Amino acid sequence: MTVLPAPSEGLARAPLLFLLAGLFSAAALCGKGMPPAAAAAVASLVCAGLLLVSSLYRPARFFPFMAALSLLAFCISLAAGLRMNSFSPVDGSPVSDGGEVVLERPWGYRRALVVEGRSGRYLIRVRPYRAAREGDLVSFSGRAVPFPNFSGSSFNERLYWRARGVDTEVETSDIFIRRMPVRTMASFRTAVRRRILLSLPPRVRGYMLAAVLGVRDPELADGHRVWGTAHLLAVSGFHVGLAALAAWKLVSLACFRRILPSGWRVLPASVLLWAYVLLAGGAPSALRAAVMIQSVFLGKALGRRGNALNAVSLAAVCLLAWRFEWYADTGWRLSVTAALILAAAAERARGWGSALHVAPLVWFTTYPQSAAVFGPVPAAGILLNLVALPVFAFLYPFALALSLPALLGIPGGYLIAGTAEGLFILWEKIAGAVSALVPWSVSWDPWLAAAGGALFVLYLSAGIYPLRGRTVAGAAFAFLAGVLFL
Amino acid sequence: MKRNFFSEPKYQGLLFFAAGIACFLIAGTLVFLFSGKFVDRPSGAKAGPALSLSVPKENRDEKNVEKTLPDPPAPRVEEWVLYITGAVASPGVYRLPPDSRVHHLVDAAGGLLPNADPVQVNLAAPLSDGVHVHVPAAAGVQEQQGPPSQAPPPPRQGFIRPPETSFPARSPGDTGSPVNVNRASLEELQRLPGIGPATARAILEYRSVSGSFSTITDLVKVKGIGPKKLEAIRDHITLR
Numbered sequence: 001m002t003v004l005p006a007p008s009e010g011l012a013r014a015p016l017l018f019l020l021a022g023l024f025s026a027a028a029l030c031g032k033g034m035p036p037a038a039a040a041a042v043a044s045l046v047c048a049g050l051l052l053v054s055s056l057y058r059p060a061r062f063f064p065f066m067a068a069l070s071l072l073a074f075c076i077s078l079a080a081g082l083r084m085n086s087f088s089p090v091d092g093s094p095v096s097d098g099g100e101v102v103l104e105r106p107w108g109y110r111r112a113l114v115v116e117g118r119s120g121r122y123l124i125r126v127r128p129y130r131a132a133r134e135g136d137l138v139s140f141s142g143r144a145v146p147f148p149n150f151s152g153s154s155f156n157e158r159l160y161w162r163a164r165g166v167d168t169e170v171e172t173s174d175i176f177i178r179r180m181p182v183r184t185m186a187s188f189r190t191a192v193r194r195r196i197l198l199s200l201p202p203r204v205r206g207y208m209l210a211a212v213l214g215v216r217d218p219e220l221a222d223g224h225r226v227w228g229t230a231h232l233l234a235v236s237g238f239h240v241g242l243a244a245l246a247a248w249k250l251v252s253l254a255c256f257r258r259i260l261p262s263g264w265r266v267l268p269a270s271v272l273l274w275a276y277v278l279l280a281g282g283a284p285s286a287l288r289a290a291v292m293i294q295s296v297f298l299g300k301a302l303g304r305r306g307n308a309l310n311a312v313s314l315a316a317v318c319l320l321a322w323r324f325e326w327y328a329d330t331g332w333r334l335s336v337t338a339a340l341i342l343a344a345a346a347e348r349a350r351g352w353g354s355a356l357h358v359a360p361l362v363w364f365t366t367y368p369q370s371a372a373v374f375g376p377v378p379a380a381g382i383l384l385n386l387v388a389l390p391v392f393a394f395l396y397p398f399a400l401a402l403s404l405p406a407l408l409g410i411p412g413g414y415l416i417a418g419t420a421e422g423l424f425i426l427w428e429k430i431a432g433a434v435s436a437l438v439p440w441s442v443s444w445d446p447w448l449a450a451a452g453g454a455l456f457v458l459y460l461s462a463g464i465y466p467l468r469g470r471t472v473a474g475a476a477f478a479f480l481a482g483v484l485f486l
Numbered sequence: 487m488k489r490n491f492f493s494e495p496k497y498q499g500l501l502f503f504a505a506g507i508a509c510f511l512i513a514g515t516l517v518f519l520f521s522g523k524f525v526d527r528p529s530g531a532k533a534g535p536a537l538s539l540s541v542p543k544e545n546r547d548e549k550n551v552e553k554t555l556p557d558p559p560a561p562r563v564e565e566w567v568l569y570i571t572g573a574v575a576s577p578g579v580y581r582l583p584p585d586s587r588v589h590h591l592v593d594a595a596g597g598l599l600p601n602a603d604p605v606q607v608n609l610a611a612p613l614s615d616g617v618h619v620h621v622p623a624a625a626g627v628q629e630q631q632g633p634p635s636q637a638p639p640p641p642r643q644g645f646i647r648p649p650e651t652s653f654p655a656r657s658p659g660d661t662g663s664p665v666n667v668n669r670a671s672l673e674e675l676q677r678l679p680g681i682g683p684a685t686a687r688a689i690l691e692y693r694s695v696s697g698s699f700s701t702i703t704d705l706v707k708v709k710g711i712g713p714k715k716l717e718a719i720r721d722h723i724t725l726r
Contacts, residue, residue, distance in 0.1 A: 029517065038520045045513035052506030056499055106717040133721060197679055197722055205679065218714045219680040473503070481510050485517050 011051055011066065012059045013347075013464045016313035017340075019069050019076075021478070022047035023320045026077035027084075027327035028486045031159055036081025043077040044070035046481065054465060054474030076317075080324040084162070095170050097122065098139035101132045102186050103164065103281070113138065120167035123147075124175065132177040135187020142172035154372060156328050163284070163325035163332075185278055189213055192279070199406040203424040204399050204417050211239055211396050214281040225374075227431045228363070228381015229388045234331060235280040237289035237339050238389060240273070242396060244293045247272035266301040270294060284319065284326055285335030291315035292339070308343035309463055312336065330373045337369065337456065338362050344463025359385040365456040367442065368449035376441035380434055388431075395423055454479050568613060570595045572621035573602035586613050592621065599623075664724040667705065668698040678719045685710040699725055 011018070026043035030036055048070045055062070097117035104113050113124045115138050124140060132138055147158040147169055161169070182191050193215065196208050206217030214235040224230045232238070247269040250256075256265065277290040292315035299306040316336045319326045326332045345358045360382045370377045399420035406413030442448065454475075461475040566584055568591050571577045575596025582590055589609040592598060601623045613619070665674050667689060675686035688709045693699075696707075702720055705711050 025513075029520075034517070034520050038516050042513045042516050045509045045516070049506045049509030049513065052502045052509060054506075055502070058502070106714065109713050111717060194722075198677060202676065202679075202682060209679070217679055218718050219682065470499070470503070474506075477507065477510060481513070484514060 008059075009057070009465050010055045010059075011062060011069075014307050014309040014313060015065065015069055016310050016317055017460065017464065018047045018050050019073050020313040020316050020320075021050055022070070022073035023077055023080075023317060024327055025482075025485055026073070026081060027320055027324040030077075030081040030084055030324055031156065031328055036078055036085055039081050040074045040077035042485070044074040046485075047073040049481070050474065050478055053477050054461060054471060056465075056468065056470040076321045080321055084324040093144045094141070095122070095144050095168070096141040098137065098176075100180075100184060100186060101134050101136045101138055104132065104134050114161075114164060114166055115140070121165045123161050123166045123169040124172055125169070126172075126175065133179070133187075133190045135180055135182070135184055135190045137178045137180050139176040139178075140170060140172045141174045142170045144168045145171045155330075159325045159328035163323050163329050165323070189279065189281065195407055196403075199409075199414065200403055200417050201414065201421040203428075204403055204420045207233075207396065207399055207424060208403055211235070211400070212279065214283050214286065223428060223431070226378060226380075227384050227388075227435050228378040229384055229431070231334070231338070232388060232392050234285060235277075235283050236285040236335050237292070237342075238392070239280070239396070240277060240286055240289035240293060242393060243276040244269070244273050244297075246397065247276075263301045263303075266297045270297055273297075284329050284332035288312075288315045288319055288332065288335055288339070291318050308346045309340065309460070312339045312343045315339075330369060334366050334369055337366050340460055341365050341456065344460050347463045356386065361455070361459065364452050365459070366452075368444075368452045371442065371444035371449065376443045378435065378438075379440045379442060380431075380438040383434055383438060384431055391427060395420070395427065399424070450483070453482070457482070566613065566615040568616070569618040570621065571618070573599040573623040574621050575599060582613070584615070587611060588613060588619055591619055664722055666725070667723045668693065668725055678722055680715045680718045685715075701725070 022043035022045075025046045026036075026039040029039040029042060034042075048066055051062075051066050051069070097115075097119055099115045099117035099122075101113050102116045102121075104111060106112070107125060110125045110127060113126060113132055115122045115124060122140075124138070124142075126132075145168075147161060149156075149158070180187055182188050193209065193213055196205050196212070199205075200208060203220070206220040209215040209217055210220070210233040216233050221230065221233055224233055248265075250272070251260065251265045251269045256268075260268070273290055273293060277286045280286050292311045295311045295314050296306050299311075319332070341362050342358060345354050345361070348354070363377070363382045363385060367377050399417075402420045403417045404413075406417045457479045458472065458475040461471045461478070465471040465474075566582050566586060567579060568582055568586070569579050570591050574592055575598075577595060580591060580594045582594060587609070588607065588611045591613060592609060598604060598621065603622050606622050607619070665678055667675070672683070672686050672690060675681055675689055676683060681689075685708070688711075689705075692708045699705060702723065702725065703716070705716050705719075705723075706713060
């Protein structure tokens, strides 16, 4: 075999992107009931197939690396698939246990509680007036019931809760809730939530709840849904990136520089980063972003410049290897899709041109999933997202700084936070005006969705290969395989 | 020198492209072959007992369930949270050491006002965590002073209202108190998440027309409050 002098492309630039494609295929197939061994074989074939059809030039040791990646895809898929399928539905078995509420969220007309019990993690649905808060202790007895299955819906509730580590749902006959003082992260989140709710003006508290705790204020969420900027209210790579940047700036202050050498500064920055992610509730998109940034930190400590696409892929691979069920989480999928597009854009070009085309591109490539799950997607989002990220990159830290006096109980703090309230009102006015200019929403359309999917695959390919015939052909086959297999 | 067909870079590229397609075809065949196994539930339904049900044997005896379950340890209350209204200098919520008495709370609230009626409240009475103490004004001056907006309807006598539950109304990590939707003012209602001026006004109008809310779910009858909003605020409201 002739090994050509290959430029740094494809396998040499982002090997984990191919592994991610294989794992995602296997996860989706396992979720549909395919045996783990067969799904793992498909994962390795997809991984190898993508590499072979896309690579016009093959760098040195192409085949050993390809074989290693395919084997890795097989092993991870098999292990994760077996673990995913080892879960067995339950039917009416009595359960009595107790533990801390680690997650509490609205669920239809009820509240969903995830309880970390002694014998497992349980889901309990309670009426709103009986709900516990995160950090409360709950004792309960009842019977285990299978997760509901909504026929005709793309939402799989079993996978949603399994991704959050829930073993079974319990229909309680008796439940006892005990409020506890702050002693764990969950109860600390509740305390911070109360403090934010009771100390800040309406908009500031909504945005602070979203940025600090990952809790959505319903009124703000309605507005952002209309503007197509709902992602700003979910803790994602944007928020985690801001937190990481703040952490890095903090540990790079002159006083810390004297104490810590450059490589070691990564350690406190990483601690701050993960502390923020845990405080924000450990949402899948936040975890994905944190793993990605952690890999960048490690690269910095080791003196290696990372590849953005590889870092995003690494984060996604880690989460899938941990729990295959994440693939079914819409928030996680949208987060990975957007992050991959942003990373590919960063690989291809920098500057204003890149910044201007990325927002419409992210809108278009996330449209198939958004429209299928959440309904019509506002077209105003294309325009507003051009400015939303830079605006909120300023507004979030600014509002947090102005909120601190009120949160700390300093007299006059509420008035200081009012400045940020004014800026958020200004943003609302501008966003409202733009959405009035572009009042249309785009419903799910198979052709438009197909175009969005094809553009996604093509843009990713162009992020690691030069745009040439082979790249387009490889992307076309990858897209076709995705449509046919999944 | 004669070159092998496959050593030509052009043909080699095509060969590997074909190999890639072959990989996809085999993968597609696998998907097709196992398509009959596709069900909308986990395929390993008989893989073993659910992890969640591995309750220790001694706990399975239903009679012993309550005994064997670890009752969560009671929170150690290091200070009491107490509420005082009426004719004191600064009505409000105060934190006092356990075993405090009413006069301690009155002192914390800045002392009795000149119009207070000390006869109607027992200043030596013991308190307990979460109680509400009301100090009435002397007859004749009650109307002029008026209770604070969050105070209950003026009783004829001072009272000590016990806490609503056996648990502390607030843990030491908490701040602020729940908003009483039956008595809160327009401004207080707007401190609730998702409640703006319009919805707060709607709550006040509902109260004036239909009276107090008897249950929290009655709030959905107010224009502008749906189930979602109710869920967002239900942690932060109280009816009594």
